[in-house]
């Protein structure tokens with residue numbers, strides 16, 4: 001599949017939302033758009049009036065840099081994924097996982113305090 005990265009922007013007439021950028025085009029007429037301006041495009045779509053365009057075939061293949069929420073610029077591949085909030089910010093398919101709690105020394109009753117080791 002051949003894709004071409006272009007930096008063509010178009011403004012939806014009469015819409016005050018952020019401009020939509022065409023990030024990729026495909027020879028069958030499909031395009032991938034970045035609608036939230038975060039630099040990552042959503043799935044393939046076929047513009048209206050393009051004959052022979054089949055986005056479903058293209059979207060059946062894995063898309064490595066797919067924006068999982070192209071309406072939210074804080075969610076995209078490579079974003080910081082805050083653990084435990086139930087939101088997959090980095091588009092890896094799951095919410096972030098908190099690192100394990102750091103081990104701490106536990107003082108057991110009846111044991112003498114630690115003494116530093118020496119080379120005597």
Ligand SMILES: [Ca+2]
Pocket residue numbers: 033034035036037038039040041042067069070071076
């Ligand atoms: Ca995007």
Ligand SMILES: [Ca+2]
Pocket residue numbers: 081082083084085086087088089095096
């Ligand atoms: Ca998260």
